[in-house]
Amino acid sequence: MNKISSLIERYQLSHFIILAVIIFIVMPLALDSFRLNMVGKYLTYAFVALGLVLCWGYGGILSLGQGVFFGIGGYCMAMFLKLEASSPENTSIQSTPGIPDFMDWNQLTELPWFWEPFHSFAFTIVAILVLPAIFAFIIGVAMFKRRVGGVYFAIITQAIAAILTILIIGQQGYTGGVNGITDLRTLHGWDIRTDEAKTILYFVNGALLFVCLFAARYIIRSKLGRLLVAMREREDRVRFSGYDVSSFKIFIFCAAASISAIGGAMFTLQVGFMSPTFVGTGPSIEMVIFCALGGRLAILGAVYGALVVNWAKTSFSESFPELWLFAMGALFIGVVMAFPNGLAGLYQTYIAPWLQRFVPEKFHWIITGRSQEENPELPESLQEEKEPSAEDKKSTQGDLSHAGN
Amino acid sequence: MFADYTMAELTSIFAMQGFAGLILFSVFVLMALGLAIIFGQMGVINMAHGEFMILGAYVTYLTSNVFSSYLPESLYGSYFFIAMILAFFVTGALGALVEWSVIRHLYKRPLDTLLATWGLSLIMQQLYRSIFGAREVGVTLPDWLMGSYAITDLIEVPINGIFVMILTIIITVAVALMMQKSRLGKQTRAVVQNRPMAAAVGINTEKVDRLTFALGCGIAGIAGSAFTMVGSTGPTAGQLYIVDTFLVVVFGGASSLIGTVASAFTISQAQSTMEFFLSGSMAKVLTLLTVVIILMLRPEGLFSLKMRR
Numbered sequence: 001m002n003k004i005s006s007l008i009e010r011y012q013l014s015h016f017i018i019l020a021v022i023i024f025i026v027m028p029l030a031l032d033s034f035r036l037n038m039v040g041k042y043l044t045y046a047f048v049a050l051g052l053v054l055c056w057g058y059g060g061i062l063s064l065g066q067g068v069f070f071g072i073g074g075y076c077m078a079m080f081l082k083l084e085a086s087s088p089e090n091t092s093i094q095s096t097p098g099i100p101d102f103m104d105w106n107q108l109t110e111l112p113w114f115w116e117p118f119h120s121f122a123f124t125i126v127a128i129l130v131l132p133a134i135f136a137f138i139i140g141v142a143m144f145k146r147r148v149g150g151v152y153f154a155i156i157t158q159a160i161a162a163i164l165t166i167l168i169i170g171q172q173g174y175t176g177g178v179n180g181i182t183d184l185r186t187l188h189g190w191d192i193r194t195d196e197a198k199t200i201l202y203f204v205n206g207a208l209l210f211v212c213l214f215a216a217r218y219i220i221r222s223k224l225g226r227l228l229v230a231m232r233e234r235e236d237r238v239r240f241s242g243y244d245v246s247s248f249k250i251f252i253f254c255a256a257a258s259i260s261a262i263g264g265a266m267f268t269l270q271v272g273f274m275s276p277t278f279v280g281t282g283p284s285i286e287m288v289i290f291c292a293l294g295g296r297l298a299i300l301g302a303v304y305g306a307l308v309v310n311w312a313k314t315s316f317s318e319s320f321p322e323l324w325l326f327a328m329g330a331l332f333i334g335v336v337m338a339f340p341n342g343l344a345g346l347y348q349t350y351i352a353p354w355l356q357r358f359v360p361e362k363f364h365w366i367i368t369g370r371s372q373e374e375n376p377e378l379p380e381s382l383q384e385e386k387e388p389s390a391e392d393k394k395s396t397q398g399d400l401s402h403a404g405n
Numbered sequence: 406m407f408a409d410y411t412m413a414e415l416t417s418i419f420a421m422q423g424f425a426g427l428i429l430f431s432v433f434v435l436m437a438l439g440l441a442i443i444f445g446q447m448g449v450i451n452m453a454h455g456e457f458m459i460l461g462a463y464v465t466y467l468t469s470n471v472f473s474s475y476l477p478e479s480l481y482g483s484y485f486f487i488a489m490i491l492a493f494f495v496t497g498a499l500g501a502l503v504e505w506s507v508i509r510h511l512y513k514r515p516l517d518t519l520l521a522t523w524g525l526s527l528i529m530q531q532l533y534r535s536i537f538g539a540r541e542v543g544v545t546l547p548d549w550l551m552g553s554y555a556i557t558d559l560i561e562v563p564i565n566g567i568f569v570m571i572l573t574i575i576i577t578v579a580v581a582l583m584m585q586k587s588r589l590g591k592q593t594r595a596v597v598q599n600r601p602m603a604a605a606v607g608i609n610t611e612k613v614d615r616l617t618f619a620l621g622c623g624i625a626g627i628a629g630s631a632f633t634m635v636g637s638t639g640p641t642a643g644q645l646y647i648v649d650t651f652l653v654v655v656f657g658g659a660s661s662l663i664g665t666v667a668s669a670f671t672i673s674q675a676q677s678t679m680e681f682f683l684s685g686s687m688a689k690v691l692t693l694l695t696v697v698i699i700l701m702l703r704p705e706g707l708f709s710l711k712m713r714r
Contacts, residue, residue, distance in 0.1 A: 056516075062516045062519070064519075139701075142701035142702075143701060143704070146701075146704050148704040150515060150516065151448075151450050151515050151516065151519065152655060152704065154450070154516065154519060155450075155651045155652070155655055156655075156697055156700060156701070158648060158651070159648055159651070159652050159693055159696075159697050160697060162648040162693065163690055163693045163694055163697065166686050166689055166690050166693075167686075167690045169686065170684060170686030170687055170690065281648060282644075285520075285523055288520060289520070292520060322531065322534070322535060325527045325528065325530060325531035325534075326527075326528055326531050328524070328527050329524040329525060329526070329527035329528035329529075329531070330524065330528065331524065332520050332521060332523055332524025332525075332527070333507060333521045333524040333525060335520075336511065336514075336517045336518075336520050336521045336524075337507065337510060337511070337521065340514075340517065
């Protein structure tokens, strides 16, 4: 037992284990299968928030188009499931059996070429991981190689999210339009609509989330993570040190895109449909608040942020629908102005020291999530941002007046 | 597809479509002007800009209601001018309040301003919904704005459209003159170019920031006022335009007013011309996509100040 706890301490896993206990033990025991499915849905947003922690918190790249990648992942999975659901036997009443119902309603007589490969499950899985990365790569190369960043990047990614939504809604025959792709039934013959299946999917989702969390932690702790932070703070100096800044940015943006897409695919599996309402500018920017509330520098904070905001959204919308937008708006303003480090920051500054009073010093590592030898390592960047020097100010403005050389 | 039309009909279709584009252009310019001042000059992203515009529209709606219920009918024709002035001051005052309470704490963190103003826009949307209802409201146009003016037998242009365009031209010229000649305009530009020096020569930079932000919001209010002439107003109408408007401003080169006007013209004309050939949504997709691709190739926009980095 001692050996295990010292291992946990050395690898600083205490917070991971607490989260794992919450997700894998507390939630399934405490909630009925309907609520558990809902928590599973919230957790799919945690993937996007995690991606944002990487690219926004650490890389300093705020993308307002993460919904695009969530959507790509979701739509890839939905296309595969839809093709399986529309086998010729299931769709024999259509004028063209064997194609998805919405295509039939839109007078399409054969499957469009880009739907064909989604008959294969292997292709779908690869597509979920690779397509968003390719898309992110194209955007990243175009923008970062020209040193476009900051607010310009935010505006362009937001425009891309808007374009994709209009496109999906406009091309009803190919995409299911505003209703999205609905009526998904089975995955390789396994009915995903039963309670039992939903519980299994919840655990699969949780496991995938932990894989991504560990991957993110690995990235952040590697040299790459250090470079990202350095770039965020003083891009010029990193560039002058001989690093190719843009390729690091492109990498982290692609990684965030793939992680978001996994969330999208799991969303489709658990909720049973995918529609453009999860792609557009509104949901995309909402996903940023999950990350901001959790703490933009905290990978576990992303999970808590997604859970808290969505839980609040559901309970508000159930009882006081008109209050929800006020609460959401206040949350945006409050998080940004009062505690830019989010829940993680609150925990570190107030809750952890308070909790420490009740436990012997020997066990403080459980609360801080750090090993005893290591020096406390606070995210300094945001503290610094509050009182920037004149030089800092200038460089921010330089970013704004921007681009091109 | 042109075979069914005669030459004269084609010309008139293009002329009318071009005119529809000009109305869209006017709305874009009015919205983008305020944004160009706030974003181009101050570097602040105001995601609530659309909601400020809608506030102007609601002020106009209320003014027209007051005029029609409490004042003699003969005065109704002039309500719009009063409404416009009111809209300017109401949105400007709210802008100043927002700058004082939120924005000024965030000048050093432009991305955070974006999130905070997005939160503000959600709150404003819900306020409109609670106060005015979710349904769209429209104003009754005074008689002199009704009807249309026939240029030839086939080409007719609506008078309210002409009015909005003239208004746009006047406001654009006024804003350009103000930024170039007036004391506030000069101070704004001085503060943008070199804040410590501007402060050192005695400019109250905080006051200039507040006034500039208020001015940008006030212009959005006027835009909303003009918007009621050509369309109806709902709580979420501002959201529909915000992405386009940001693209207009960025595409034009953020700090150039001429660029803003030019890019508003290009985007609106491209969109309305394509709407004739394609479905509305595809026209919009193609236009926005082209703009985004051009911005990726030339991130500094159409017109930009040459500067060294």
